Structures are given as C-alpha cells and as structure tokens.
Amino acid sequence: MTTRPPGLMISAPSSGTGKTTVMLGLLRALAEDGLKVQPFKSGPDYIDPAFHRAAAGRPSFNFDTWAMNPTLIGGVADQSTGADIVIAEGSMGLFDGVATRGETGFGSSAETALKMGWPVVLVIDVGGQAQSAAATALGFKSYNPDVPFAGVILNRCASPRHERLARLGMDHAGVKVLGVLPRRGDLALPERHLGLIQASEHPDLEAAIAGYATFLRDNVDLDAIRDAAASGPAQSGALPKPPAQRIAMAQDAAFSFTYPHLVEGWRAAGAVIMPFSPLADEAPDADADLVWLPGGYPELHAGKLAAATRYQAALRDHALSKPVHGECGGYMALGEALIDKDGTRHQMAGLLGLVTSYEKRKFHLGYRQATLNAPMLGFEAGAKLRGHEFHYSTILQEPDAPLAQVGDADGNPVPETGSVKGNVTGTFFHLIAEAS
Template sequence: MTQAQKLPPRALIIGAPRSGSGKTSVTIGLLRAFARRGIRVRGVKSGPDYIDPGFHHAATGLPGLNLDSWAMEPNLMAALLHDAADGNDLLLIESAMGLFDGIDGGDGRTGSAADIARLLGIPVLLVLDVSGQSQTAAAVAVGFHHYDPQVRIAGTVINRAGSERHIRLSRSAIEGAGMSVVGAVMRNSELSLPERHLGLVQASEHGEIQSHIDRLADVMEASLDLDAILALASPVTLRDGSYEAAIAPPGQRIAIASDAAFTFLYPHLGAHWRAAGAELVPFSPLADEGPTLDCDTCWLPGGYPELHAGRLANANRFRNRLRHFAQMKPVHGECGGFMVLGTGLEDADGVRHTMTGLLSHSTSFAKRKMNLGYRQARLLADSPLGAAGEVLRGHEFHYASVIDPGRDEPVAEIADGTGQPLGLSGGRRGHVSGTFFHAIARTTQ
C-alpha cells in the first residue's frame, strides 16, 4: 500500500488470553511495519498503563493514548477515539491483561478491552502463545470465538512457536475449527523487552529502542500477513463524544517534572490540557531544576523516584525552588511525586534519603508491598485535581509503603473499583497536596 492510497480510519484490537502472551511485542512490531508502508498508524492501550503508550509512540512517532472503560465514561472514550482517528488510517488497540479481564464495575464498565470491542464495534486479533501446546490452541481460539457474541474474534496470530511442525499442527487445528490464522511468530528471546518492578523498562530508557522496534517489525513482516491483518480492521464508528468528564487543566501554565524519575503523565491528560489552552512547562528534578515562578501550578507525576533517591536528595536547587514555589502556588504530586513531597524515602537497601519535606509523611521502597487496583476518589478540598466533593476515577500501582503517615489533612476518601471504602488517602498542607492515586478522569453522574 502506498501513501497515496488512503483508507478511511480503521481499528483493530490486539488481545490475548492472559498477560505475558506477547501482545506488546506483536503490537509494537505491527505499528512499525505498517508505518513503513506509509500507513498513518497510531497505537492505543486499553486500561491504566503508562509504559506501553511510550513504546507505541516510539514505534510510530505519534502520541500514545489510553482508553479505559471503567475509569472513563463512554462519551469521553468516544471523544478520545474520535480525535485519535482524525487524520490517521489505522488504530491498533493493545489489550491489557486478558481480553475479558476486568472488574465487576457494571455493564460495559469493567475496564477490559472487550468493553471497547462491544461499545465501538472493533474486531479483535487474538495473539495465542502456543508454548507447551499445539492443537489445544484451537480449543482456546474457539472458546474466545463463542464466549461473547458481541466481541468478534476476526483472526489469530500463533506466537512463540517452537518449529515449523509446531506451527503446522497449531494452524491446522485452528483453521479446522473455522478460525482465521494470519501468521505465526517463532519463539525468540531476543524479541522480549526488559522488565522491572512496575512492568517494562520505559521506551525512553531503552538505549537501543529504535533498532529493537525495527527487529520486531522485521519479524512481523516476515511472519504475518500484513494485508490480511489490515483487512480485518473495521472502519471506526465516530460517534459523538464529550470531554465533560475530562480532568480540567490545573492551571494556565503548568510546570511538570519530566525526567527518568517523573514520567507517568497519561497522554490524554496532557493532550486535553493543551487543547484547553494550557501550556505544559517541563523541568527536570534530576538535573536540579525547579518550577519557575511564571507558572501557576506545579505537577509532580509518578515514576521511579525510588531508583533515583540519592540524586533527588542532593538536588538542592530543585528542593529550594519547589519550596519557594509552594509558598505561593499549588503543587501536586501523584504516586512517585507524592513520595518526593514527603520528608524521606527509603531506597531498596533501606537507606533513607531526605526529600522535599513539603508534606510530613515518609515512604519506603525497602518495605515493599504491591498496591494495585482501580480507585474512586472523592476530593475533600479544592486541589489541582479538582474541586471539593468531586469524584475522580483512576488507579494505584506501587510497591512503596508509607512508614510514617505524617500529620497532614487527607486529600480524598478512597474506594476500590467496586465502591468498597478503603479509607483516607494522601496529604495536603497549605498549597501542597499529594496522593498515591493516579487520576484518569472525572465522573459526571
């Protein structure tokens, strides 16, 4: 296909039975392979994930995007999809976890990629890791085909095959059951991406990311029928949407910490804030930079401060400028940003590092406990997140623990994704607020 042969916007979900099936590698390789053909392709991630959209961006040059059926109201998802499709030929939507995995959040609000398939009528390309099986893969494919008639499984990728015979056995069984197979990828450890405690190492930290993506694309071009995959994608139904449930910009000029320690800002938040007329002004605490006073809000996103605690403790200019800024203007920290706003942070070895002290709590990465799940937050006071009484939806994902809760007023009352109360969250003092909660969208109902 040439650049002159433009398609109407089309979309395809790339799903799998479980995490670790190879969806990300297949998605990234396909994104680059289609981009090589002159197709304007954009990656989308279902669910709360900061890291995969960075790889999608690296593969295509276009910003990543998250769609989350639990955290985002349907009208907001429709608006985001509409804007993502504008000017593009193809959207590849990578599922989180297994295709149907989510929570008991109500009809169409489970957080699964299957919700997106039903709501927007997008077909699914199923990635099957056939390690340790062959013909049995057909039973899995057939199960997916019949499990939910509103979710259309349009084709199958055989992944991590061990030999040509392995491919032949798996393919013949799947096709014999009436399912389409668009290709097979051989088992290859070199296709895997490096991981750490919150998932994959970020694209921005992967020194050879472009060459790795090119290798993935080479494999997908050699192993999969790209024309057949393109034919599986369906035209995007661009239904009317609304940004009413989007989180408003916290200021006109927003100072945003941005470096290897502070990376977790959802793409849809930054894009919406810019579209609403706000200016995002990045600075690097690791480079000992602080927010400038020509900004009217400072936002410290999540990230990996626990891996850079020593450098942050020695960033005196950053700390002093942030304290000066906080005397007059709002400062908010999410997750890693919340940790840095406290008095101290213990690294993995139990060494305590002095943080900014703008809030009175302390955290530890040495005393690790995984905190993971959707969260609903009712704000107890006005803050950069919104007005008192507003309810936001988002999530927590961290291993750090609070070892001293401090003496600050809480930011929000927190419940899990099913509405079960979890208590108070975060801290606020003066112009400063912070919480482990990552905000995704507002609720309007």
C-alpha cells in the same frame, strides 16, 4: 454519521503471551508501508504508550471503560483523526476487568473493542500445546459473539511440525490464522517491578522495534490484517480541561508517568505546559500557576533528588502561595523522606509528612475512586474522581490531613487517602478522569 479510521485490537488470553512485541512490530511495519498508524492502549497503563509512540511516530492514548465516561472515550477516539488505521493494544486477558461496573463498563479490552467496532486479533502462546490451542481460540471467539473477531497470531511456535498441528486445530475450529511467530528468546523487552522499563531507558529501542517489524513482516500476513480492520460509527467527545493556565510539570527519568489524554486536553484548551527536570536540579518556572510532579521511579534516583537543593527550594517557595500536586512517585517526592531498597533514607522536599520505603516492598494495585476532602488540580472539594494505583512502596507514615475518601473499584475503602497540607496535595492514585 461519519466513521473513524478502521482499527484492530491486539489482545491475548492472558498477560505474558507476547502481545506487546506483536503490537510494536505491527505498528512499525504498517508505518514503514506508508500508513499513518494511530496507536491506543486499553486499560490503565503508564508505560506502553511511550513504546507505541516510538514505533508509530504518533502519540498513543489510553481507553478505559471503567474510569472514562462516553464523552471522554469519544474525545480519546478523536485523536485518531487523520490516521489511516488504528491499532490498539489490550491489557491482561481480553475479557479481564473488575467486578463492579464503572463509568462505561468493567474495564476490559473486549469492551473497548466492542464500543469502537475493532475486530480482535488474539495472540496465543502455543508453547506446550498444538491442536489444543484452537479450543482456547474458539472459547474466546464465542464467549461474547458480539465482540468482532479477526483471527489469531500463534506465538512461540517450536517447529514446522508444531505449526502444522496448531493450524490443523484452528482450521477445525474455523478460526483464521493471521500469522505464526517462531519461538525466539531475544524478543522480550526489558522489565522491572512495574512491568516494562520506560521507553526512554531502553538501551537500543529503535533497533529493537525495527527488529520486531522485520520479524512480523516475515511471519504475519500484513495484508490480511489490514483487510480485517474495521470501525464503528463516530461519537462526539471531549478531553479534560486544564486545572491551570501555566503548568510546570516535572519530566525526566524520575517523573514520567502521565496519562496522555490529560496533557493533550490541557494543551488543546490553551494551557501552557512548562517541563522541568528535578534530577537536573532545575527549578519549576516561577510564573507557573501550578506545579505538578507525576509518577515515575523516584526510588531509583532518591540520592539525586535529595541533593537537588535548587529544585527543592523553588518547590517550597511556590507552595507558599500556589498549588503543588504529586501523584504516586511525585507524592513520595513531596514527602518527608524516601527509603530505598538498600535501607538508605533520603530527604525529600518535606512539603508533606509522608515517609515511604522500598526496603520492604508492598504491592498496591487497582482502580481507585475518590471523593475529595479538599481542592486538587482544579477540582473542588466533594468532586468524585477515578484513577489507578500501582506501586510497591510501604507507607511508614502519612500524618497530614487526608485529601480524599478513597475506595477500590468495588467501593471498599483503602487506607491510601492521599494528603493535603496548605497548598500541597498528593495521591497514590494516578488521575484518569472525573466521575460523572
């Protein structure tokens, strides 16, 4: 049985430790050394893969053990073909997942690392502690001994003395130190309410990534990291088939959250993706079989979307005879109105009766499992889907027929059922995969 390129999982005890900075710097530094570096993201994240692509020069794809069956995981892993090394970024803490098992597991980064055979590089914030950080590292190393463990990168180290003490603790615990990053206040990426801003919006992304690479090169043992990479045996896989042959997909600053494995699978199966920009008042291609509005930040551009009359008219014409689907932000844009954070009401496409508001934010986060009441994106009524929801809008009205019966990761019903009206469908969850 063949093996895939050797890889590593960059993870941490929790969010906010600096693992994204380490990830981007490592991707770029290895690429500068002449390696073909394949990035991945473990977990349901719409934003990080675009940053990975900017750093590595190769598309990044999501792994998700809760939402994806083994065949799809294999298909995602196949995207590393031709790479010299794989670097994957975890989400939240290494062992964080949900309580109820999904398609392949509970959704943790540790599960992805174990399944793919990638040793874990744990990024630990040593601010406010010294030798005690070793107890954290030792706990993560021993919590599941089956998960391969490469070592730690100590982040936000205050001084040479601080480094000596932290290293002393790691030596005592038998944990390998792969690097020590001095504390710097200029390394944080800009954020907004869904996490990082989009890569396309960063004021100087190339300079930032180049700076991270220099910082990693100066403070991390890149040779040791390369030597630690490993991989398990390859498993056969496949990506999802397209819902239509010609797909008009909204792509601009308002609509940009698409899971790369979906689009790659559609293209690989021969579908034609025809991008258009609602913000530029562009109409979707009249020959499209399907119009798809992905998620994003329509609330930041609601005035421009309301004024985009050419786009809205073409959308309505298409919906008379052919399907239109929106996810999260795209769903909001298909609705009757969107109220921004200042309380201003903006008229949307009006294909659905949904009205959402950001004046009073309400946090919606988590995995979703859905059983369709009506066809959607090539799936028949009765199909079971898995996805993820993440937004801050308040739903003021959702009057149309419910598109699906929707529950959380544990199967508890949630009220955000999505909507269907004629040829138009919308969901608050982002589709990841069909359930097996």
